[in-house]
Amino acid sequence: MVEPAKTFGSSLAEGLDVQTTRMRPGFVVRFRRRRVALLAFWFLMVLFFVAVATFITSRLGIHIPFDPDAQNMSQRLSPPGWPHVLGTDQFGRDVFARILNASYISMFVGFLAVAIELALGVLVGAAAGYFGGWIDNVLMRLVDALLCIPSFLLILTLVAIVSPSIWVIIAAIGVLSWMELARLVRAEFLTLREMDYVAAARALGVPAWRIILSHLLPNSLAPVLVSAVLGVAGAILTEAGLSFLGFGVQPPQASWGNIITDGKTYLLDAWWLIIWPGVAILLTTMAFYLTGEGIREVLDPKEGKRI
Amino acid sequence: MITYLVRRLAISIILLAIVSLLSFAIIRFAPGSKTAGGEEMSPKKLAAAEEARRAKYHLNDPWYSQYFLVMKDLFSNKLVDYNDRPVHEQIVDRLPWTMLLNAVSLVLVFGMGIPLGVAGARFRGGWRDTSSAVGAFFLLSLPGFFVSYMLCILLVKYIYVPILGVGTFGMQFSSWWQQALDTGWHLFAPALVLALPGVAVQSRYVRASLIESLSEDYIRTARAKGLSESVVYYKHALRNSLRPMVTFFGFLLAGMIAGSVIVETIFSYPGMGRLAYEALSKRNLPVLVAINFYSAVLVVMGNLLADMLYSVVDPRVRLE
Amino acid sequence: MTTATTHTPPMLTPMSTLVTDPIMQVRNLKTYFPVRKGILRRTVGHVKAVDGISFDVPRGKTIGLVGESGCGKTTAARTILRLIPPTAGQVCFQGIDLFRLPNSQMRRMRRHLQVIFQDPVGSLNPRMTVGSIVSEPLKVHGVARGAELAERVARLLRRVGLSPDHVNRYPHEFSGGQRQRIGIARALALEPELIICDEPVSALDVSIQSQILNLLDDLQEELGLSYAFIAHNLAVVEHFCDVVAVMYLGKIVELASAPELYGNPKHPYTIALLSAAPRPEPNRKRARIIPGGEVPSPISPPSGCPYHPRCHMAKPECKTVVPTLDPKQGEPGHVAACIVTT
Ligand SMILES: Nc1ncnc2c1ncn2[C@@H]1O[C@H](COP(=O)(O)OP(=O)(O)OP(=O)(O)O)[C@@H](O)[C@H]1O
């Protein structure tokens, strides 16, 4: 099994590297100047580390600080304190351990779903934008139609019909969230294909696939990267929503969404069952959004410094 | 204008046809048993039930004719769910509530999103801009169910007010305005939760398009004429940022309808979102098909309406 | 780098005695862009960007294509290169009709027929190093690889006056003139016989213009290249071209050898262009004639002679009679589309 957080964590860093060397010089410098975005980025790095570490240690049977599945009826619903820093749930399980244990699930779903999203979005957008004509028309009408259906509803329907498992969730989110990306890539391609260097490549006899891969895609990388980072946030939120409704990650595997579902019965007495996983989702998603926005601003200097 | 409308209508119809095909595919290709589980049945009875089901949903026809038959059934109120309740009727029951909730949310989105965006553009680069950006991402990152519960805790535990459903039990016999007030109160919490992500996106949109139009000459002229800062921003700049807001309207609506599944479930609000949740729990596929389709209709109509409103608001813009 | 000039007999008869040994012949080339409107996006009209032009490109020499901005020069160049689909016409390159070639053969044909663009910024991919820009054509045509490829790229860069050390740099690190040199190196990579130069110097400073023109001149001498050289003012092409065609609203209005055209212009438009161009000889006084009014839209060109609304010599007939390219007094082969001058 791959280690989700690690694989994609490094790919994000590589993405930034590509920007540094290939875009304009000083990408890193300018990104560093955005303090909020930088903070968000480092938060994500720590989160990746924690997620990977938790994943590895839990596979090895080492549980820090507690076994997330160990029940302890004498410690039911104890408020945050010591040794259960974030309290325990109705079965006496440690909330902190469960939240840690859910972190790699969220990352895994987020990154894999975005990988599918990227593959489909880039493929459809590139085909529509480069070839134009009826191909463009057919693909874009499909995209419009899919955008008319509230996607969360459709994902829910799909997951409910097939069966709620982590793979189905990833596939459903990925397969039903690529439309915006396709539009973005198409718009980029429409502008880029009018560039003289594309005409030059065609005049040199460079085949279409090579023009797409080496001339058009690298030049639309920046907005695609930004959109992918934002997409991870969206996917994590969607997974949380699905899990909350009971159509996501199934217990006993903890996920930030289903911890809240479990806790809702004790809403008025055990606030910590809801607050902590909620804060985890909030911080993670926000960190992705802020990082993505930071990258966007650095790449698009006309908007000026903001975060 | 007329040609524009005709064109838009034609595209909308094509879109809805694609959407209906997609949601129809769900009913056709969903794996597993399609009858409501529950009571034990003898094999013979089971076979008969299966046969009846195949006939009911035209499963014996090729897919294209099944598609037309199912769509025909849907509109003529003959399509029934797995409990033999007409689907159309259920939707029609819930639709007004959903529309009411979304309308209130929209008001909140524009009422809060526009000032936030204007503040961001006006104090561009300053701390107010930064906090408006961070605030927007904060709202966008808030999971709906989390906010809902926070609101519940807050309202129920500390303010002692009922918020579930659309009316307080025992209010049925009070005067109409008391009832209206009661309903309004019950609407507020779910509408607020639904509106939050929209507020975030809207404020970013407004900010971006404002910054774009602020550099244009007429803004400079307006300033030179001595109009006050806020008048310039709200009147001149905003009017020119209407276009992108209209484009964004569809996404807004789609997002809110999707979000309403969670919010309506939590607040026991009798809209389509909760209907969807109920249908999902029972794997009641025909209802889901219909809900997906009708939500798409809502989105498409919302878009059309927004476009037309836009040309009314700003007569200089000719729709093409 | 020598070009083996294979003399295939031209498929079409030469237009006149002006160009006796053409490497490429363009006949009645038309490129229309549809203008769409309405519900069904019906085509309601056409931008006649190129409207029936014919000329011969002399082998080993240069033909200039001159006209105001928007007259269709770039469109003509791109249509010839099959970057834009033609509406009508024929282009014979070394006796082969380019418009009839299947795509795969056209791709191979492109080795012989290259282009240099107007915009030194837009014509180089910002994400590619100079090395990969210049080596791409060699790679896709399988001409060279490995050490030989690197060697050839270095040689090309040196030939256009750049240092081979620059291979790992990106285009934004170069000045406009240097970028244009990169573009020239890319065009030369496949050792073409004909290069279409689409205003290669208009975006450059005057001092750098002459450097690039000298480079192109040297390359022509050394490699026996033929050029189709596009420009929007006559001054640039005077000493660079052997034959000059003047374009107006998608049509050629005058065609002659360079000395003849400059010494004995026949079309009022050419006369006006010449009078506007700064000329070095102060003794040759010429009244400055400025074409009146705006350039008409190529969607609905004026009736009769397309130039008549702006012409300083127009007669009433010009509104109705469509002039054809007719021989004029002077050197044989000098043609102009005007019913007033002789
Ligand atoms: N893709 C297109 N669609 C529609 N019209 C076009 C298109 N490309 C060019 N045109 C029109 O065709 C005409 C000729 O354009 P072209 O670019 O060939 O001019 P040009 O002579 O190269 O001008 P310049 O000196 O500015 O480069 C112009 O009126 C232009 O608006």
Ligand SMILES: [Mg+2]
């Ligand atoms: Mg041009």
